Amino acid sequence: MSQNGAGETIFALSTGAGRAALAVIRLSGPEVDGALAQLGIKNLPKPRMAALRKLYHPTNNQLLDEALVLRFVAPRSFTGEDMAELHVHGGLAVTQSILAALASLAMCRPAEAGDFTRRAVLHGKMDLTGAEAIADLIDAEGGAQQAQALRQMNGSLRAVMEGWREALKTTLAHVEADIEFADEDLPGGLGQRALEGVPAMLSAMQAHVEDRRGLALRDGLRVALLGAPNAGKSSILNRLAGKDAAIVSARAGTTRDVIEVAMLLEGVPITLVDTAGLREAGDDIEREGVRRAKLQAEEADIRLLVLSPDTKNPLGEAASMADIDIAICNKADLGAVPEAELANMGAIETVSLSTVQGSTAQSDDETVLLAALQELVRARAGAKETPVLTRERHRQALGEACVALDRALTIADTGLELAAEDLRLAQRALGRITGAVDIEQLLDIVFADFCIGK
Amino acid sequence: MHETTWDVIIIGGGHAGCEAAAAAARFGARTLLVTHKLETIGEMSCNPAIGGVGKGHLVREIDALDGLMGRVADQAGIQFRLLNRRKGPAVHGPRTQADRKLYREAMQAAIQQTENLSLLGQPVDDILVEEGRACGVITEAGETHRAGAVVLTTGTFLDGIIHIGTERVPAGRHGEAPAITLSKRLYGLAEQTGALTMGRMKTGTPARLDGRTIATEKLEAQPADAAPVPFSFLTEKIIVPQTVCYITHTNQATFDIIEENILQSPVYSGQIAGVGPRYCPAIEDKVARFPERKSHQIFLEPEGLDDPTVYPNGISTSLPAALQDRFIRTIVGLEEVKIIRPGYAIEYDYVDPKALLPSLELKALPGLYLAGQINGTTGYEEAAGQGLVAGLNAARAAAGQEAVYFDRAEAYLGVMVDDLVTKGVSEPYRMFTARAEYRLTLRADNADQRLTEKGIAAGLVGPKRAKAFRAKMAALTDARTKAASWTMTPNEAGTKGMHIRADGTRRTMTELLAYPSIDWADLQAVWPEMGTWTRDIRQQIETDALYAGYLDRQQADIDAFRRDEALSLPSDIDYLALEGMATEVRQKLAAARPVTLGQAARMDGMTPAALTLLLHHARKNQRGLAKAASK
């Protein structure tokens, strides 16, 4: 817990930097009204009513701008504290002068990254997953990411976690009743029976832990093109990027001699990666090439292997092909790729491409490749209607819950109190994604469900 | 006019009062116990039993601190049973049926033998207050007795009213006068200071039956354990003869009578407003709340070896006496039963324990400590535990010493006191093991290891126990060291018939014992010295093995908990003036004045935002303290 989390008044420019028609400066904290007064606003607008006010510098009384001022009174605001928004003209001089004026006040300080949302969480206005979703929404590049962030912001992930926690709470309450009221006439084997629902819950949780689509969508996917120097990777990269895909940015010749192209596919941000620099001959260098290609392959989420009749498979014939997703047999017009090269391919999809250089018309070959790639992207990161884990932290916590539940099931026969301990740990792990359980709630369940007391 | 002076005065000779008086006296305070009648010292107002799951843990802790309850129960127990025997040691609940007369006699003897402790059999009318401090008591006879600190433990007596049907009798307990002037004094204090809240609670007790008129041959008997497990770490063997309880059940006919006449119960007619405990419901409540259940279990518990009175556990009631007679006779075995005394409900005042400091001193009136049912709890063990804490701290305060606290990670006593003063009560508070976050650590079997050393340091433990404890710890430490140093490879184990994964790792004796397939005898064959260890030591080693990974995880939690507890909040924070906190939260904090950040975090309605601010203050405080210390 950081100690600048609450108590002070903070401000920040909430819209993008640079010239624009409008800019919005937000303030939050107990001294918001005081700060507005210092900016020369004598007559504070009513809460939630926009009003036009002149802003002056607090010391030299210079007019800074005429702004639309909006106030929110705690706790009915985004952060749960007193807040104000100053809608000012978006020029550099205007925004800078107002920010400087605020900074000159002893009662407030510039916000740090994430300060406003952190306060919203601290004041219980939203849970952690909600806060994360807001960050994701701001960072979203594609429609699928946007949809996923919106769903999480609306509490879909929280609902799943809370649902499990509720169920575990009831289970735990029954186990506790068995422990606590040993000499009462409760139904026999109450604790054991309460645990009967756990295996189903556990497998649902495990399925979530194993499903990496939410994380992949949030982070985007890396697609690596692997192949020998002359197999035609670069042209395939260009053709893919130049067709259906929208190029977001292209970066060439980085230190690692890797070309990356960012694009959107199925609403998912994709980074297409091509390894260059494998041109020189010589055994040592070639070995180095293989090493690099493998490294690229390891880091990627999707691996495309480009083969051609006139080059050798850089991964070597004996190399395992298990991690290759699509094999592209390029330069089909020059002939077929030797059977031997494809021998270890197994069930991998192979696509043949001809070398139709320079053509902007989409050949059927490319449509097939793109469709295959889209299919893969959908499978790995496609937006799901059901809520998904979007951060490693979710996976870790849920993974811990799974371990604890699994242990609870094995230990229950020898020590019901240990199973209870594990149920509690599981609940707490889930709670780390959202909130906490307390004992009184537990007792409420116990007493609502059983007739206890002699 | 008669006037005496003491270090500590205890008002009330119930379970809280006896422990409080004995604790203060053990500490060395010149102590006076004033109670209505000396003959009722150690009286069990309700069911004749001590211990249970959670409650038994408290008794062991009281004993570990050299208190009376465990030793007395060992002399009075007539049906010892260890509850939850089939579950693990953390939730084993030592319990016994107690002979009411033996218990009273043993308690009175223990009190009489306590050095530094004097007794006075008189009702107390008022508390002497001077300069805003409690400094003595005034008895009904007009005597004044002065003291450095006063402990009030009047149980159900504060403005107590007994209800049987529409009948209402002012009483503290069957046949005993209530305490009305004291109740007025507390209400006055509440009004004056606004710093404490009073409320009403109720509890009930069943009719008492004449055991000679019960057809026990029709009933299932429940015997005592073959080898009774004593409460006290100092008791070697239970020598009181053991007896049986009988089990019977209510039925449809019982149900019908109660259901038809439920409005004649004062609880349902609206005559009683006090809140009752959910875990000790009247039979009327069971019928109303679980209409689908026609049969409820009843334990027929003997009140004494040479006393025919039987306590029918499970049918507490305040229906009119004639109706009690009718419904009880519908029960198998009780068809011809003679009722000695009808059941009743009792309504009484309690003080919202949020008005107390963790030392159990009343914030509104320094020098006055409260313990027992007056704090909204129920049960002998809960009362006794608070009595010990209050008595000790009253004595320490009178001697100018700082209060001693038990925290949630070392004792159920700590869990209970913290729950009471931090969260308050919404119904009579009873101990449950589920209230303890660190249940695996807070076991009945290791209460001495957790507390006796601390008790010695606090001046609460006498030389006899201290010596026995040190001897036991030496033996235990020796055994633990050996259990951790004796090792075997999987191969070596295999040659002895113990089969574990052959990974080449050496395992200690404790680790080997954790395997379900390996038992004590297997290992003893390898390390014969194990055969010389006492039962108690063996049990500790077994528990170490059984709880291995769990206890390590729990220790990590305890460390985190202690870090928050170590952040003390300055006592002079002006909460109402704190910025950046909702008014409601500020008011709550101002009223509660939490001692540590951890305690603040456990309060209802605390927001992370408020805690962040408090953390800031705690850190500042710590730096301040460090500076002051270095000067």
Ligand SMILES: Cc1cc2nc3c(=O)[nH]c(=O)nc-3n(C[C@H](O)[C@H](O)[C@H](O)COP(=O)(O)OP(=O)(O)OC[C@H]3O[C@@H](n4cnc5c(N)ncnc54)[C@H](O)[C@@H]3O)c2cc1C
């Ligand atoms: C009818 C009834 C039913 C109960 N049912 C249950 C139950 O089902 N389960 C359960 O766990 N617990 C039950 N209890 C509660 C249990 O008896 C108490 O929790 C326990 O006895 C409380 O201990 P205590 O020391 O606080 O008070 P008590 O044991 O009540 O002792 C109070 C003492 O203070 C003395 N005293 C009071 N006022 C004065 C005064 N003005 N001057 C001098 N002395 C005074 C009294 O004489 C008495 O000795 C019941 C109690 C009653 C009365």
